[in-house]
Amino acid sequence: MASSRLRTQFFSDVIFNRGIFLSEVQLRRYSSHFVYTADSEKTTSNGTKSKMNMFQAINNALDIILKSDSKAIIFGEDVGFGGVFRCTLDLQKRYGKHRVFNTPLCEQGIIGFGIGAAVAGSTAIAEIQFADYIFPAFDQLVNEAAKYRYRSGNLFDCGKLTIRTPCGAVGHGGLYHSQSPEAYFAHTPGLKVVVPRGPIKAKGLLLGCIRDPDPCLILEPKVLYRAAVEQVPEADFQLPLGKADILIEGTDITLIGWGTQVHVLKEVATVLKDSYKVTAEVIDLVTILPWDVTTICKSVCKTGRVLVAHEAPMTSGFGAEIAATIQENCFLNLHAPVARVTGADTPFPCIFEPFYLPTKWRCLEEALKLLDY
Amino acid sequence: MLPACVRSICKKSIPANKALGLIARNGSGHTVGETQFETQPFKLHKLDEGPSTHVTLTRDEALNMYTQMHTIRRMETSAGNLYKEKIVRGFCHLYSGQEAVAVGIKHALRPHDAVITAYRAHGWTHIMGVPPFEVLSELTGRRTGCARGKGGSMHMYCKNFYGGNGIVGAQVPLGVGIALAAQYKGTDGVCVTLYGDGAANQGQVFEVYNMAKLWDVPCIFVCENNGYGMGTSSVRSSASTDYYTRGDYVPGIWVDGMDVLAVRQAARLAVNYCASGKGPIVIEVQTYRYSGHSMSDPGTSYRTREEVQEVRQTRDPITSFKEKIISHNLVTADEIKEIDAKIRTEVDEATKKAKAEKEIGIDELPADIYANNLEGDIRGVSIFQPLKHKRIGPAVNV
Numbered sequence: 001m002a003s004s005r006l007r008t009q010f011f012s013d014v015i016f017n018r019g020i021f022l023s024e025v026q027l028r029r030y031s032s033h034f035v036y037t038a039d040s041e042k043t044t045s046n047g048t049k050s051k052m053n054m055f056q057a058i059n060n061a062l063d064i065i066l067k068s069d070s071k072a073i074i075f076g077e078d079v080g081f082g083g084v085f086r087c088t089l090d091l092q093k094r095y096g097k098h099r100v101f102n103t104p105l106c107e108q109g110i111i112g113f114g115i116g117a118a119v120a121g122s123t124a125i126a127e128i129q130f131a132d133y134i135f136p137a138f139d140q141l142v143n144e145a146a147k148y149r150y151r152s153g154n155l156f157d158c159g160k161l162t163i164r165t166p167c168g169a170v171g172h173g174g175l176y177h178s179q180s181p182e183a184y185f186a187h188t189p190g191l192k193v194v195v196p197r198g199p200i201k202a203k204g205l206l207l208g209c210i211r212d213p214d215p216c217l218i219l220e221p222k223v224l225y226r227a228a229v230e231q232v233p234e235a236d237f238q239l240p241l242g243k244a245d246i247l248i249e250g251t252d253i254t255l256i257g258w259g260t261q262v263h264v265l266k267e268v269a270t271v272l273k274d275s276y277k278v279t280a281e282v283i284d285l286v287t288i289l290p291w292d293v294t295t296i297c298k299s300v301c302k303t304g305r306v307l308v309a310h311e312a313p314m315t316s317g318f319g320a321e322i323a324a325t326i327q328e329n330c331f332l333n334l335h336a337p338v339a340r341v342t343g344a345d346t347p348f349p350c351i352f353e354p355f356y357l358p359t360k361w362r363c364l365e366e367a368l369k370l371l372d373y
Numbered sequence: 374m375l376p377a378c379v380r381s382i383c384k385k386s387i388p389a390n391k392a393l394g395l396i397a398r399n400g401s402g403h404t405v406g407e408t409q410f411e412t413q414p415f416k417l418h419k420l421d422e423g424p425s426t427h428v429t430l431t432r433d434e435a436l437n438m439y440t441q442m443h444t445i446r447r448m449e450t451s452a453g454n455l456y457k458e459k460i461v462r463g464f465c466h467l468y469s470g471q472e473a474v475a476v477g478i479k480h481a482l483r484p485h486d487a488v489i490t491a492y493r494a495h496g497w498t499h500i501m502g503v504p505p506f507e508v509l510s511e512l513t514g515r516r517t518g519c520a521r522g523k524g525g526s527m528h529m530y531c532k533n534f535y536g537g538n539g540i541v542g543a544q545v546p547l548g549v550g551i552a553l554a555a556q557y558k559g560t561d562g563v564c565v566t567l568y569g570d571g572a573a574n575q576g577q578v579f580e581v582y583n584m585a586k587l588w589d590v591p592c593i594f595v596c597e598n599n600g601y602g603m604g605t606s607s608v609r610s611s612a613s614t615d616y617y618t619r620g621d622y623v624p625g626i627w628v629d630g631m632d633v634l635a636v637r638q639a640a641r642l643a644v645n646y647c648a649s650g651k652g653p654i655v656i657e658v659q660t661y662r663y664s665g666h667s668m669s670d671p672g673t674s675y676r677t678r679e680e681v682q683e684v685r686q687t688r689d690p691i692t693s694f695k696e697k698i699i700s701h702n703l704v705t706a707d708e709i710k711e712i713d714a715k716i717r718t719e720v721d722e723a724t725k726k727a728k729a730e731k732e733i734g735i736d737e738l739p740a741d742i743y744a745n746n747l748e749g750d751i752r753g754v755s756i757f758q759p760l761k762h763k764r765i766g767p768a769v770n771v
Contacts, residue, residue: 077604078604080605084603102610103610104574104602105542105572105574105602105610129603132540133540136542136543136577172461172463174462174525174526175524176464177463177464314752314753315752315753342753344751344754345739345742345753346739347742350463350524350525351522351525351733352738355735366755
């Protein structure tokens with residue numbers, strides 16, 4: 001456990017680092033608040049692997065679907081020439097304009113159109129250019145897509161609809177290119193919501209989502225498109241929805257995140273281990289809806305301490321749901337209250353991104369508080 | 374900031390005979406006080422009479438329009454460079470090529486008219502009264518920016534200028550609301566509501582065409598058709614590219630947006646039309662953007678470099694206007710050179726000064742989220758100690 005001596009050391013580290021950090025912020029925009037670490041995810045695919053970043057892995061998954069499913073269509077703003085993040089690069093060339101096509105700038109229309117195409121049997125894969133732009137389509141997702149099966153007594157559904165959209169902080173995105181809207185959709189029974197942490201995960205989850213019989217929303221942390229590089233199996237494989245991944249095993253504290261935040265938490269676990277001799281268990285929740293209560297609660301019962309971190313604001317962020325479920329299921333196993341380290345309850349700031357995000361240092365400080373509780 | 378360019382066009386007309394024929398000695402050559410031009414014909418939709426193609430331009434107006442357009446161009450070049458130097462956060466959309474739209478419309482507006490636009494806002498912000506230093510400071514997130522650095526590239530504001538909005542098409546309903554407020558207050562003010570050819574396909578645009586016409590709201594819908602909605606050309610995104618007709622029951626005018634005088638003519642007619650209680654009107658302004666959609670778009674994957682070069686060489690709004698006013702002896706080539714040099718110095722100094730400025734303090738991260746934050750602290754803000762919510766400065770809108 002952490003002693004007060006170690007906490008003193010922590011603050012000197014932070015102050016030292018912040019000193020450098022602030023002077024950089026003054027001059028230039030901040031590019032990245034984490035260090036990416038590649039995955040050791042095991043997949044069912046034993047075939048050849050090749051080096052791909054996340055946008056290439058997504059492109060590869062979409063290529064597999066277009067090749068294997070003649071009913072698959074891909075549409076969205078600018079997807080024809082590859083999309084702003086290059087995820088659909090060359091797909092129009094390979095599969096034609098009737099299968100990969102640009103839409104006008106009309107998000108509500110894109111999703112509504114996708115629901116219609118899916119309910120009539122197409123494998124509809126829609127792209128919303130940034131998650132921040134998804135709100136004109138909020139009605140279609142919440143009131144039409146999510147409820148189609150239920151309200152028709154299972155006669156109709158739009159399970160063949162998958163929506164891909166880039167989310168999260170990217171260093172300089174400002175108010176409308178940085179948001180993480182997962183919690184809005186987590187409140188919508190009928191949808192499935194996933195967030196990949198890297199290329200292997202993105203490919204496997206995307207293929208899983210497309211083939212899942214319910215409408216799925218895949219929120220892709222845009223900062224990982226190029227930053228995350230892994231050896232990705234070239235063949236077709238799927239990863240399960242609704243299943244969390246334990247990335248680092250530990251016994252003293254559970255750290256829960258998803259998307260980019262997983263990499264921040266892995267760094268925190270390393271510092272805890274190296275500097276404080278504390279072993280942290282790092283869990284990637286992977287699926288926001290439906291989420292893996294069993295894996296989380298098992299871990300918390302083992303460690304007795306838990307920290308949830310996400311980029312979205314604190315109030316009604318998805319961490320709130322996790323905290324409430326943990327206290328209900330693990331109350332007598334808890335040695336400290338459930339901690340949340342999140343974005344602030346402010347709009348995503350233009351110039352204060354480094355101070356808004358749940359950085360390594362903020363997570364570490366909170367983890368040490370839990371350990372000292 | 375804006376000298377005598379702001380004229381009330383409904384109530385006052387420029388006395389034509391006063392300046393006509395007046396010859397002033399100026400530097401190296403003679404100039405005339407005013408002269409006449411012909412613009413390209415306009416296209417009309419459900420309007421009996423269009424703007425006159427016969428334009429009178431005074432020397433002062435010419436100098437003013439040229440200065441404003443050139444300042445925007447210079448400022449945008451500087452903005453692009455700052456972005457490349459990684460000093461700009463948020464995204465950055467440049468107005469280069471579209472200057473005649475903002476300047477032409479502004480010259481038809483009265484002081485009590487309002488403007489709202491999308492995210493390509495630097496030029497409009499300047500024209501509505503913000504000096505380059507404050508625009509560039511906002512862009513670089515400095516405390517001297519017109520929104521204290523909290524908005525960045527897409528979110529700039531000043532009196533009667535309602536921004537600077539980040540979501541495609543979302544500002545259009547707001548514009549109708551702003552116009553309705555003017556109608557309600559009985560000011561005879563209008564609201565110029567700008568959107569692009571891409572945003573023209575957003576459903577909410579059609580919702581408010583209906584509302585505006587239903588209630589005869591004094592809203593001038595201006596579709597800045599620069600040919601491309603992000604990376605998709607207008608012909609590939611729009612079933613009808615006659616944007617001036619897409620209001621159906623809302624009358625419309627098409628105008629060559631590379632000709633600042635034609636834009637002013639169309640805008641004058643529209644202001645008269647709306648201010649006299651006839652309801653909304655649409656203006657489609659055919660223009661062109663030289664840069665990509667934003668700084669992360671090179672702007673060459675969906676159009677050719679040759680196309681951009683051709684527009685620059687044959688239709689540039691600033692070059693063509695410059696040639697026109699020099700050849701008609703409204704200004705001399707030497708005067709233009711002087712203006713260019715002055716603008717260069719002004720923008721370069723503003724850039725330098727903006728770069729040297731500081732950002733606002735971290736205590737403003739939780740500022741101005743609410744008028745009154747009921748809790749004091751803002752949750753989740755943890756820069757190792759809680760920060761209080763606060764309010765900074767008075768609002769300018771009301």
